Amino acid sequence: MRRLPRTLYGQLLLTLLTSVLLANVIGIALVLTDREQLTRTLRAEYVAQHLADMINLLDETPPANRGKLAGAMSSPLVQVVLGHPWLDSRKADWPEASMLCQLIRDDLNFPYRMQVLSFREDEPNAPEGLLTPFMEPGMHVFSPADKQFGVKAVPSDMEAGEQELKIQMATVQVTLRDGTVATFRIGQVVSPKETPWRVTAWLLLVALVVAAVSAWAVRRLTRPLALFSKAASGLAANLDQPALPETGTQEVVNATRAFNRMQKELQRFLQTRSQMLAGVSHDLRLPITRIRLRLEQLQESPQRQAIERDLVEMDQLIGDTLAYLRLGQGNESRVLLNLDALLEGAIEDIEALGAQVRYASEPVKPLLARPQALRRCIANLLENARRYGGDGVIEVRLLERDGRVEVLVRDHGPGIADADLERVFEPYVRLEHSRAKHTGGSGLGLAIARAIAREHDGDILLFNHPQGGLCAELNFPAQRAA
Structure with a gap:
């Protein structure tokens, strides 16, 4: 079969x-x-x-x-x-x-x-x-x-x-x-x-004629379905792709018309959401700015410091939430990117916060990617390892095999229970009670990182290392042609 x-x-x-x-x-x-x-x-x-x-x-x-x-x-x-x-x-x-x-x-x-x-x-x-x-x-x-x-x-x-x-x-x-x-x-x-x-030759002739006519007829009938499948597959990557031509049999025309209508509704929904996000960003950050200005008029005290910390956390939560909601709507284009240099820059940023990183890489040729989004994805993985990995060294490795790029980030913390390895990718899920306390964070870091990885046709997997610690593996296809 x-x-x-x-x-x-x-x-x-x-x-x-x-x-x-x-x-x-x-x-x-x-x-x-x-x-x-x-x-x-x-x-x-x-x-x-x-x-x-x-x-x-x-x-x-x-x-x-x-x-x-x-x-x-x-x-x-x-x-x-x-x-x-x-x-x-x-x-x-x-x-x-x-x-x-x-x-x-x-x-x-x-x-x-x-x-x-x-x-x-x-x-x-x-x-x-x-x-x-x-x-x-x-x-x-x-x-x-x-x-x-x-x-x-x-x-x-x-x-x-x-x-x-x-x-x-x-x-x-x-x-x-x-x-x-x-x-x-x-x-x-x-x-x-x-x-x-003569009978055998006649049978072969019938087979050839039927094969040719059947191939033409079936191809003519299934070609709109192939275009429909291709358009449906590319809808997530490009919502603004041209509408499908409404041709073919009546059933195919009805399905194509429904697909085009769905694409327009999605475009209208995302436009409405973008306008709403812009308004929410302005309406939420404006009161925070006013509170900060009023705090400047108060004398230094523990209450003022606590309020400032709350404002910083609120601002970070708003920023992460807006960033998560804006995923898939960015106008950033794919460019030819040196992934090794991007990783070194992200590692320098995390080391500036006091983390110790051991980096090893194999030769990887420049590839097509969205640099800002990919840098944020890697930075979130490194920040996650810094927050919850204890005082151990963060190990980072870059390699390419079988046409896919792999970035492995390993910490030396307590790890995560197997039942929670997928749950931590859900928005606003935090496991401080099982790893570390008072670490802060909005609970959106891994969700944003996985969303960016999937925008690059890849994914992020979490698994516990046999010798201890948590490993985060970012993998995506190495595309080098437009």
Whole structure:
């Protein structure tokens, strides 16, 4: 099942070709079977007509002249013997025997006593001279008669590999009206079975024509769906992409129209949200600024310091929330970026806050990325390691393998419970009770970092190091062409 096509185009094409070819194979098999059955029926009718004419003629001929007439009737494939005793042997058990007997009776002028016999070469009571058919000189019996009143005969000088001849034989005895027993041994050369090349060629021609027409028709029907799938995949990366053309079947047109309507609604929603964010940013930061101005008029005291800390935390929370909500709406373009230099700059910033960082990198060629967004993503990972990793050294490693860039940030803190490794990416989720206390933060750092990673078609994974500490792995494809 794994080798079957998974695309709609491939499955439809495979279904059409399989059904048409199967129908052709079955139809051709039925035609060949009917043709063979018709040929056998016509052959039996010809033999029966020939025998009936000879029997009628012998019965009408005076007994004195029957010997000469029997000799004249004999030929390489017909042997006529008069006066042979009536044979008592098992009746013929091949399917054509009863049909042949009935066909002969239908053409006789009188209901003669008649029997159709079946003998084999090894039967002790086989009549001498009746089992070996009259064949042309140079032929000899190759095998005894089978149940289809036949023997195989080959020329004595035939080379190996040549087609042998098969002669169908029948032994018929009739008692004429004067009591004379006429014995007939009649046979026909059967055409050897050959491979039906014309039928095979016809089947191949039908297969090629059906394959070409089916491929064109299925491609024409599924092409709008392919464009629809491509547009849906690129919607997250570029919401302002051109609308899809509403062409194709009615079902595809309806789906395309609904998709275009959804894209417009999303654009309208994001525009409204952007306007709301601008208003919220202004309305929230303006009271904070007024409070700070009023604090400047107060004397230095513990209460003033506590209020200032609260204002800083509020400002940071507002900034992180707005930054999280603005993700995916930025106008920053991808540029060719030296990731190693960007990492060194982010490490210098975190070291200025007192963190100790050990950095190791492998050669990574410049790649396309959004520098400001990617720098914020890495800075959030480093800040997370600084806040919750204790006093240990932060280890940072950069490498590229299998076309993907990996940035690994490891701290030496207590780590995170396995059940919380995914939950910490949710907005406003903080685990200070399990890692460190009074560390601050808005609970949006990892959520923003993962959102930026996914904007670069990548992701961030968290796992506990076997030797202790938490590891954050940022990975995304290394794109170097526009």
